Amino acid sequence: MPPPLFIAIRFIGYRKKAILLSLTGVILGVAFYICAQAQTQGFEQFFIKGTLGSSGAIIIGNRFQSLHTAILDRQGGTMVNVSHAKPRKFYEGITDPERIMRAVNEFSSVTACAPVLEGSAALATDFRQEVFRVQGIDLGLHLKASALREHIVAGRIEDFQEKPSGLILGYGLADKMRAQVGQDVGLIGPDGEYRTFRICALFQTGNLTIDEKFGYIHLKAAQSLLQRPYGISHLMVKLRDPARAPAVAAHFERLFQHRARCWQDRERGSLEIFSLIRISAAITVSTVILLAGFGIFNILTLMVMDKVREIAVLRSMGYRRSDISAIFLWQGVLVALIGSALGCVLGAALTYGISQIPVDIKGFLSAKRFLVHWSVMDYCAATVIAFVAIFLASYFPSRRAARLAPVDILRGSGQ
Amino acid sequence: MSMDATAGVSAANVPLQCSDIHRYLGEAESRVHVLRGVSLQLQPGCVHAIVGPSGCGKSSLLYVMGLLDRPDGGRIALSGEAVEGLTDDQVSCRRNEHIGFVFQFHFLMHEFTAQENVMIPMRRLGRLGVREMQERAAMLLEMVGLGDKTRRNSQHLSGGEQQRVAIARSLANDPQVLLADEPTGNLDTANSERVFQLLTNLVRQQRKALLLVTHNLLVAEASDWIHEMRDGLLTGCRAGRPH
Numbered sequence A: 001m002p003p004p005l006f007i008a009i010r011f012i013g014y015r016k017k018a019i020l021l022s023l024t025g026v027i028l029g030v031a032f033y034i035c036a037q038a039q040t041q042g043f044e045q046f047f048i049k050g051t052l053g054s055s056g057a058i059i060i061g062n063r064f065q066s067l068h069t070a071i072l073d074r075q076g077g078t079m080v081n082v083s084h085a086k087p088r089k090f091y092e093g094i095t096d097p098e099r100i101m102r103a104v105n106e107f108s109s110v111t112a113c114a115p116v117l118e119g120s121a122a123l124a125t126d127f128r129q130e131v132f133r134v135q136g137i138d139l140g141l142h143l144k145a146s147a148l149r150e151h152i153v154a155g156r157i158e159d160f161q162e163k164p165s166g167l168i169l170g171y172g173l174a175d176k177m178r179a180q181v182g183q184d185v186g187l188i189g190p191d192g193e194y195r196t197f198r199i200c201a202l203f204q205t206g207n208l209t210i211d212e213k214f215g216y217i218h219l220k221a222a223q224s225l226l227q228r229p230y231g232i233s234h235l236m237v238k239l240r241d242p243a244r245a246p247a248v249a250a251h252f253e254r255l256f257q258h259r260a261r262c263w264q265d266r267e268r269g270s271l272e273i274f275s276l277i278r279i280s281a282a283i284t285v286s287t288v289i290l291l292a293g294f295g296i297f298n299i300l301t302l303m304v305m306d307k308v309r310e311i312a313v314l315r316s317m318g319y320r321r322s323d324i325s326a327i328f329l330w331q332g333v334l335v336a337l338i339g340s341a342l343g344c345v346l347g348a349a350l351t352y353g354i355s356q357i358p359v360d361i362k363g364f365l366s367a368k369r370f371l372v373h374w375s376v377m378d379y380c381a382a383t384v385i386a387f388v389a390i391f392l393a394s395y396f397p398s399r400r401a402a403r404l405a406p407v408d409i410l411r412g413s414g415q
Numbered sequence B: 001m002s003m004d005a006t007a008g009v010s011a012a013n014v015p016l017q018c019s020d021i022h023r024y025l026g027e028a029e030s031r032v033h034v035l036r037g038v039s040l041q042l043q044p045g046c047v048h049a050i051v052g053p054s055g056c057g058k059s060s061l062l063y064v065m066g067l068l069d070r071p072d073g074g075r076i077a078l079s080g081e082a083v084e085g086l087t088d089d090q091v092s093c094r095r096n097e098h099i100g101f102v103f104q105f106h107f108l109m110h111e112f113t114a115q116e117n118v119m120i121p122m123r124r125l126g127r128l129g130v131r132e133m134q135e136r137a138a139m140l141l142e143m144v145g146l147g148d149k150t151r152r153n154s155q156h157l158s159g160g161e162q163q164r165v166a167i168a169r170s171l172a173n174d175p176q177v178l179l180a181d182e183p184t185g186n187l188d189t190a191n192s193e194r195v196f197q198l199l200t201n202l203v204r205q206q207r208k209a210l211l212l213v214t215h216n217l218l219v220a221e222a223s224d225w226i227h228e229m230r231d232g233l234l235t236g237c238r239a240g241r242p243h
């Protein structure tokens, strides 16, 4: 054991109450930090999972007019790209979806790709009529590309599969319409014709904007309902690593001349709110750690003033300046070590406790339990914050102790 | 100056030696020329006493010779090695290994037992394992007559006992030079007699050099050499009458 550490361990017991108070501050600060991050990220991850599960990592949508028209110049036969001054023109839907799907599936980063025809239709029950977004899906492909199977909360997917006029409704929408599984309802497309569909299942993603607005029918049925034979409005693409979606989407756009939107782009507004909440929670909770750091600064400053004679004698016995500062730095390290270790344990315990609290959130997101996200990064970040704060708190007193001139102290003590 | 004391000793055999030391203290108007060219050689196996009126610079000389304070002029040699060019860390290492201080106040660390206090300089030196350090500390405490109180917290010892622990601590790394600034100043007659006896015996038996600042004339008379100091200068040196 380095000699300064040995001395630090004994010195730390000096002013026990004060140091225990600061240690408690560090423990609570670290624990609260972890806990707050676990919660904010819990909801964020839940939201991301919902959006990935229902709409995929990338949506390939409308074809756009090429920004550049390639023409051959007369002399050299080289290509010249001419940029249009006019804004891009979009053509609704996907042109040649089969070809694009084949190409998309070639990518190793892509795990699945499914065609969707989306449009508005009216849903009519005995109770009321409501306009909603209907998606025509190829069930086999859709189950691979989405988390639809996991989202089913009532009824059976197999019933839908067997029934060409089957309908899977969002849980929130069904609730609003007082519709139940097994019930027959009417769908009215743009032609105004009333078609009967049977509710085979209900789904819930947890994201209310989806659960209250969407319903699925078979692709063929949608094409006839929406009067767009062979039409595909977009492809949803599932990626192995959703984090890489922006780069892949940009690549798709260049390659296919179709609009490709990644989920980060699609949900930018919500994601920004989540990260704002996360940062503000981090700042708020970090102040607890900073306050504890301030307490440690006070304790060590007082200790240096009280221990000047001991410091002078240690110097006379051959302890170097760096040994003296190490005595006080070690005390900070000990508090930081114990504080962040216990804080991490307490933080994990609190996070677990919170995740077990039954809640009934219905709003922007809906969930049955408090949502938490377990991330090693939060524990590291809390520990780093604690160490930095405490290092600063002990650095200045330790430097002061190291700079003391032993001779001045010894003379002042009546020698 | 102290010609008799230095006779017949070669430079390398002199454990500690200083020549023409100058030291100023204070700033601007309050600047004082505290040491005005002091030269002194310590001899192994000898007790050197410094006597003089209060404020004449005895402590200042002790700190400079103990490498705890840097002089403004003059040279210091520790076992023949000049210390002027050494860094602060190197000087600290020399202090740790070659010099033992005893002050008027014991300055023991109250968080530690008597034995642990004696071990503090040994830990810094780092040559012995914990067991060996414990044994050596116990042996040193035994020598100063505190063999039965090694585990006692240093706060729960009498003033005389604490000063004896401080002496054991100054011997921790077996230094060649002992520097004592009024080590008996805070003790009653019986205790100061005992502490002084302890120090002189050590010097004789282990051939250490002791520089002793004292106001006690009886103590001074019993030293080998008595140096008189006045206004920052050593004004005379005479042999004492050791028992």
Ligand SMILES: Nc1ncnc2c1ncn2[C@@H]1O[C@H](COP(=O)(O)OP(=O)(O)OP(=O)(O)O)[C@@H](O)[C@H]1O
Binding pocket: A411, A414, A415, B025, B026, B027, B030, B031, B032, B034, B053, B054, B055, B056, B057, B058, B059, B060, B061
């Ligand atoms: N920081 C300082 N500034 C100015 N003068 C100082 C300072 N420190 C000490 N002195 C002066 O230096 C002189 C020598 O002090 P020193 O402590 O060496 O005396 P001393 O001989 O040990 O006295 P005593 O017997 O009382 O211990 C004193 O006159 C003191 O006033």
Ligand SMILES: [Mg+2]
Binding pocket: A414, A415, B058, B059, B060, B181
């Ligand atoms: Mg003095």
